[in-house]
Amino acid sequence: MGENVPVRCPACRRQHTFTPPVFPCACGEPVAPPLLRGAAPERITHRTWTDAWVTVRCGSCGRQGQWPQPELGCACGVVLRIPVRPVPRPAPGTRPPAGTRAGRPPASAAGHPPHIPLPPTAAPPRPEFRPMTIRTARDAVTAAALYLKWLGFRDIMQSPERPASGIDLRAPGMVAQVDPTTRPAGLRDVECLWLHGLSASAVGVFFSLAGYADDARARADTLGVPLFVMDLTGTPQPVNPPADELISTGA
Template identity: 65%
Template sequence: MESVPVRCPVCSRDHAYSTPAYPCPCGTPTAPPLLRDAPAVLVGHRSWNDVWVTVRCASCDRENQWPQPELCCPCGTVLRIPVRPVVTGPAPAAPVSPAHIPLPRTAAHPRPAFRPMTIRTGHDAVSAAGLYLTWLGFRDVGRPGAGPASGIDLRADGLIARVDSSTRPTTLRAVETLWLNALGASATGVFFSLAGYATDARARADGVELPLFVMDLTGAPRPVNSPADELVSTGA
């Protein structure tokens, strides 16, 4: 897995960014090639063309559209990681549907590609998270009557989830509230955030093994801790 150093221009934190691999239709894990010496770009406004990059599979030479690599700093800054452009060859294969989540080869029953929905409002963010949880295998995903004031935005059989669509990093209190709700309900808790997570919130989630996901405006969640990676690998 390719990794490059990234420094946040806002808080000066140093990160090591590892690009995620996505399965090509031929089955080969494929990742956007990163530009190691190019600085990360601060994301202020997204356009549709900004969130996809062309990636060529080294095995079958197929060109596909994958999500643009991004890093969410704990300070709340979102950084776009530059990639090497693909020089289009003669008669490339038609691109497949973009923005599906990488599936480890260890998965017992590989899922079809996840098809995200564009996020324009907080309501859209909850809907996108619901689609993703359904894709993971949770059944009867829906919104509880109590609403977000209870710390829960989505419920399913054995699951409760929270979706933070604010512009600030998710707080420790929000993570602890969801974890306690999940503990009391003997359910799996899953957190989705558009702006990333505060450092102490991330540390607590790791300690209690609460899966954390970050969503961009394309509606494609990305796991940001080990419990989330495991959930993507095993499904519900």
């Protein structure tokens, strides 16, 4: 079990006692992220994939892996990120622990990524996405629908033709626009999608074949609208932090 530390919410000043979660290392030993005593917790207002993980070293075998960043939900509604002690760098001339190379996290014998322990309630990894070649504007909408289904959205409804609203795809909790034109999507396009999502209490997701204008990308970051670009192979690529977050969390 990890070490208990006192945590005070910066919003309501409530005092909490926090115990970090414990996950098994690849060697089988339980490991908890070492909390940084005395450091103020950080209020979480925006999530990214990078912020969701911390590097932790197993005290038994010396392996370094990515553990979920410890978080605490306060009764006032604020979610706090609990600081973790950074892994110390090895002294010059010392050998890295067994299973590591140059201080980097170990890879498995099969060449897989470093060990990332998952909570017991975590969903199983998604299978590899199989794209659909885009030849027409309707193909672009279908390819986006396949990708959203791969992300975990269910009961996706596809508009029969280009709707005046610009919303090509709908699902519970999601609306999406697909721009198959050769011009970058503009600021107004992003704002209209966001308003449609707001009125439907849903996340708005944008797909474009020609990318986005600079002001549209900046506005999407502010509003939290995930932006993806697609090539003719039908494989969407994230272009802003909300899109990265959507990929990491899924629907």
